[in-house]
Amino acid sequence: MIKVSESVIDAAQELATFETTTPGAGAIVSFSGLVRDTSSKGTVKSLHLQAYEPMTSAGIKAAAEQAKTRWPLLSLCVRHRIGDIAPGETIVFVAAASAHRRAAFEAVDFLMDYLKTDAIFWKKEVTDQGEIWIEPRAEDYADSARWGSKK
Amino acid sequence: MVRLLYFGKLADVSGQAEESLKLPADAMDSASLRQWLDTRFGARGDMLEPTVRIAVDGEIVIDPYDLSGAREIALMPPVGGG
Numbered sequence: 612m613i614k615v616s617e618s619v620i621d622a623a624q625e626l627a628t629f630e631t632t633t634p635g636a637g638a639i640v641s642f643s644g645l646v647r648d649t650s651s652k653g654t655v656k657s658l659h660l661q662a663y664e665p666m667t668s669a670g671i672k673a674a675a676e677q678a679k680t681r682w683p684l685l686s687l688c689v690r691h692r693i694g695d696i697a698p699g700e701t702i703v704f705v706a707a708a709s710a711h712r713r714a715a716f717e718a719v720d721f722l723m724d725y726l727k728t729d730a731i732f733w734k735k736e737v738t739d740q741g742e743i744w745i746e747p748r749a750e751d752y753a754d755s756a757r758w759g760s761k762k
Numbered sequence: 763m764v765r766l767l768y769f770g771k772l773a774d775v776s777g778q779a780e781e782s783l784k785l786p787a788d789a790m791d792s793a794s795l796r797q798w799l800d801t802r803f804g805a806r807g808d809m810l811e812p813t814v815r816i817a818v819d820g821e822i823v824i825d826p827y828d829l830s831g832a833r834e835i836a837l838m839p840p841v842g843g844g
Contacts, residue, residue, distance in 0.1 A: 702844065723844060744771040744839070
């Protein structure tokens with residue numbers, strides 16, 4: 612399941628739903644990304660996320676298909692918020708189910724690297740010092756490069 | 763008429779998120795469109811950055827790409843979510 616929307620993500624609820632809809636899984640790994648309340652530019656008041664649909668969802672779907680060819684996955688879930696998001700709120704939720712843990716761990720890691728550097732989102736930090744558009748960090752690109760060029 | 767979309771910081775550069783216009787004769791491919799927009803907005807190179815990609819009707823294109831049949835052109839600075 613892939614969903615990009617402005618609606619609030621309840622990670623616990625997403626995980627509970629994912630567990631019940633993935634019979635036969637021996638391992639489920641989930642990741643929640645939250646908006647931090649501080650940045651190098653000051654105190655964060657909110658994060659503003661833009662997407663460009665249908666390109667954004669199509670790109671995530673292609674990355675999910677890649678993950679399914681690389682690892683023996685039973686199911687995947689990617690939820691990403693757009694719009695204005697407050698500190699402490701969940702911006703992204705990714706879950707993978709597999710028979711054994713390694714595939715699920717790696718698939719979630721792979722998808723998060725895709726989301727951080729290649730997914731079609733633009734992110735603006737609104738702080739007490741002003742507003743700034745955020746681009747991926749060098750570490751994000753380095754993390755993403757671990758998976759090889761075919762991502 | 764073609765719809766131009768300015769994402770991320772390019773909306774600040776252009777002062778708008780989108781506009782509809784008729785492309786001038788000297789901006790009928792993606793590379794010359796960048797030049798034309800950069801001059802028009804006094805963007806001092808922001809539109810020319812190689813990291814800024816152009817999508818035409820939902821597909822990333824390589825400069826210079828013929829825009830004569832384009833309906834929607836998106837100017838996309840570096841992306842990243844999560």
